Amino acid sequence: MTVTDPTATATTTGNPPPDVIRSGYAELIVTDLAASRWFYVDLLGLIVTAEDDDAIYLRAFEEYLHHSLVLRRGDMPALGRLAYRVRGQDQVDAAERYFRGIGVDTRRVPAGATRGIGEAVRITDPLGFPVEFFYDAEHTERFTQRYDLHHGNAITRLDHFNVMVPDVKAAHRYYTGLGFGVSETIIDDEDNVYAAWLYRKQTVHDVALTGGDGPRLHHIAFATAERHQILHTCDVLGALHKEHHIERGPGRHGVSNAFYLYLRDPDGHRIEIYTTDYYTGDPDNPTVEWSVDDDRRRSFWGHAVVPSWYTDGSRVHDLDGRVVPLSAPAVREAERTGVIVGADGFAIATEGDQKIPFKLGEQV
Numbered sequence: 001m002t003v004t005d006p007t008a009t010a011t012t013t014g015n016p017p018p019d020v021i022r023s024g025y026a027e028l029i030v031t032d033l034a035a036s037r038w039f040y041v042d043l044l045g046l047i048v049t050a051e052d053d054d055a056i057y058l059r060a061f062e063e064y065l066h067h068s069l070v071l072r073r074g075d076m077p078a079l080g081r082l083a084y085r086v087r088g089q090d091q092v093d094a095a096e097r098y099f100r101g102i103g104v105d106t107r108r109v110p111a112g113a114t115r116g117i118g119e120a121v122r123i124t125d126p127l128g129f130p131v132e133f134f135y136d137a138e139h140t141e142r143f144t145q146r147y148d149l150h151h152g153n154a155i156t157r158l159d160h161f162n163v164m165v166p167d168v169k170a171a172h173r174y175y176t177g178l179g180f181g182v183s184e185t186i187i188d189d190e191d192n193v194y195a196a197w198l199y200r201k202q203t204v205h206d207v208a209l210t211g212g213d214g215p216r217l218h219h220i221a222f223a224t225a226e227r228h229q230i231l232h233t234c235d236v237l238g239a240l241h242k243e244h245h246i247e248r249g250p251g252r253h254g255v256s257n258a259f260y261l262y263l264r265d266p267d268g269h270r271i272e273i274y275t276t277d278y279y280t281g282d283p284d285n286p287t288v289e290w291s292v293d294d295d296r297r298r299s300f301w302g303h304a305v306v307p308s309w310y311t312d313g314s315r316v317h318d319l320d321g322r323v324v325p326l327s328a329p330a331v332r333e334a335e336r337t338g339v340i341v342g343a344d345g346f347a348i349a350t351e352g353d354q355k356i357p358f359k360l361g362e363q364v
């Protein structure tokens, strides 16, 4: 059994990492705010805290901060930013010191740079993602018991981010250095790490790492209270003949044990609805290691994962709104030649119009 201490930090500079509480909010660049509003507000049931011509600020029923998702209008779909909440305004300063200490450029943004959010620090993290650390945020009403307002998928809160990176081991090192605990991994006998789940709050994860061409956003996950709400959303999509928004599931994850559904929003951003994973808050919470050969790891019922789930992801912006180039030329070369490397060491060979998934190193 591997034991992970979530407070263990790899500080080489003497500056401790900031005390991150949890994944806080994400900003998605979307091309059609009205289409996105249908998806996130009407279908999923997020609440609009504020909106203007350029953006919609959304929160879930249990959340009292201004937003957990910003939809910002842009020309191309992309991830605008991932934001982690830290334990106090002094920890925003701590983030600045820590990242400068490890050679990462930092940018301080004034209160209001994002509507509803206080003074914060932004970085392009060593994995290539635009990330913000914030504490101060406007409070709004918490709608936990406003059952009269619950509708759609009755989303309760943001649960986690999932990012695609070419080197999962390096990303794992970066996040454990930032003080994240490791709840679960997918590995093989040769010491390869295909995916990892890391947490600060007392659940399975705040961020997960998916192997693939990066930096790309794999998905953003929202929690709902009960699995019947997930099933209801599938029924609603079928009734509206909008079933094409369903990409994978519903099902039971092996990793995390959560009940899940993956949807693609009108711009193709992947959203997971997720419920009932488990408590990880004790300091000796054991890391669960799944073999990449265990067919229950991603679907506890053994269903095959659809290829798009392994191969597709959203491109990310840098802090100035430019698309960050992909950092794995070998993988892109493989894509060009018809072999697409996805998560878990799986690949897809194209033969004419046919796409044949196979495991790397095996004959098609």
Ligand code: 4SX
Pocket (backbone or CB within 6 Å): 162, 208, 221, 253, 254, 255, 256, 258, 272, 274, 297, 298, 299
């Ligand atoms: O597909 S996995 O079962 O590995 C999985 C994917 C487990 C938990 C997640 O949140 C996820 O996105």
Ligand code: FE2
Pocket (backbone or CB within 6 Å): 160, 162, 208, 219, 221, 272, 274
């Ligand atoms: Fe997830």
